[in-house]
Amino acid sequence: MALSRLSSRSTTLLQPLATTSLLRRRHISTDTTPITVETSLPFTSHLISPPSRAVETSSQELISFFRDMALMRRMEIAADSLYKAKLIRGFCHLYDGQEAVAIGMEAAITKRDAIITSYRDHCTFLGRGGGLFEAFSELMGRTTGCSKGKGGSMHFYKKDASFYGGHGIVGAQAPLGCGLAFAQKYSKEEAVTFTLYGDGAANQGQLFEALNIAALWDLPAVLVCENNHYGMGTAEWRSAKSPAYFKRGDYVPGLKVDGMDALAVKQACKFAKEHALKNGPIILEMDTYRYHGHSMSDPGSTYRTRDEISGVRQVRDPIDRVRKLIIAHDIATEKELKDMEKEVRKEVDAAVAQAKSFGADRKELRATLP
Template identity: 50%
Template sequence: MPKKTDAAAKASTKANMPAFTKEEELHAYKEMLLIRRFEEKAGQMYGMGLIGGFCHLYIGQEAVVTGITMASKKGDASITGYRDHGHMLVVGLDPKAVMAELTGRKGGLSKGKGGSMHMFSEEERFYGGNGIVGAQVSLGTGLAFAAQYRGEDTVSLTYFGDGASNQGQVYESFNMAKLWNLPVVYIIENNKYAMGTSVERSAATTDLSQRGASFDIPGEQVDGMDVRMVRDAAERAITHAREGKGPYILEMLTYRYRGHSMSDPAKYRSKDEVQSMRSERDPIEQVKARLLENDWATEDELKDIDKDVRAVVSEAADFATNDPEPDPEELYTEITV
């Protein structure tokens, strides 16, 4: 069989690309833009000393949680690590409550006691925000076990990073999930550098989607910078899990523009590398370009969306700055003795 030319290969790839409707593109654009503007504001507030402790921003990775959530349904559980602000916004939590938790205020999601890394919402079935690397994987597997045990038609969406993928408890979880065919989708957000070491230097096998092969867990690598590809793969994985076929692994090839946390200058990579990703692969700019190309929105309309999003974020920042701190008695609530 003759080989395809580069042009033919590109044309074939484009023909097989999942398509979004106008409404879906606009939804994805608004969701990702909310995450981006919220995280930018959180970074500013951290620099002003209004946010204490650690703060891990999701800038650059917005397409992952947006696409996954578009493929899920109400009632599905989700759990992630400490880079969690975007996940909470997309599942529908109030930006004011998220920002107030960052600043340790009474109106925060965890009443100001959890901060950036430990937020929770039983109502939206969001189980954190977990500060221990990889701990959420065993907890997410437990959520899937609970769903199966109770006969619920729900799936556990368990997010973790490339760094956490080397943790031992991850493989214990894989084994249990496959042994009992639990309804869990493991989403590896591979942003290439973990805390600061490239995946090539820290992993003997860099195709993380195949980490479940010895347990007979299917997996696939996904362009995590394209929200269409994310949702398309998520639909397959979630359907697989919901139909009782067991766990599924999605490795999202993504990229964070900022350092691991606000205290990380990210000197382990070049400025050119970051700028190249921003200019060529930005998930929000890709959607914006398609909206304009298809005449589904004008520049002015997109500017209005950005203006509205900035207003929401500004309101959240004002609330988080002026909301009172928790009462001292809160130190003694929700404690198990």
């Protein structure tokens, strides 16, 4: 039985770890018997009754959450190193700290549901089934990347999994996402579109224009504000008179979610999808946090203290929260989880090495491509 959805979808150019033998060796529980866990915080709602805090999960899902988030975290740390080594050029926006949003959302929907996001898109691509090799190749501008090396960090793309890309223009993905939702309704697909944007983009006029049309036409649109509290180095309280982003739709229902709790995100996204299919758009505000700066040119420590960052890591880190759940339910031991993280690191290092070498010689690259 596969330990992780992400590793099982790795590109054929990079074989995933032998997770089946890993499970046999360590006897880590992959039981699918339902486990009910209460979310860390209650949901706060606007114009709608909130979902239950009791979330159904399983040993298998919790192990999958842990490994997938660890893989995302390690990928972003590797991307940071590659940028500093000048192997990644241009813009690069990292997602470490926000992994629970990508993981929880994916657990609640299917690949028929579409996702479109901003320039902080690496982990969303991985969550949709993208491979590490494709990700690192794209970051380094190689033709073997998910956008053939033409998009770079801000423009990952995977149409076969209904991932319609990252977008560099702040808030521009909002009308595009509502357009995708219009197409789904027009085609009677019984699917929804999740449009992700940040707290900085929440002040863009095009967001309100798109939301107005979505509400008028009852489109199956879920607008997800990933509120990491700092838009391009500016704290939310300095840029928004009303930072209650889940209420910004006024006439559209909203829900505020602990975006550092993967199970809370899963519950909220499942709830939002059901609502959007029956009643039209809904806004989700994910209260999350980024550990790195806004981009690679931002040290991330001039407008907030290091104590603030370390405090969030200690109390709200999404990976540690799942780690504690796994240990509390006797699914795996601390050592087994540390070993899993070591395996993840090896997998990421192997993908980096392969992406560095594959296509380094342009003539050799052209000879290998169809």
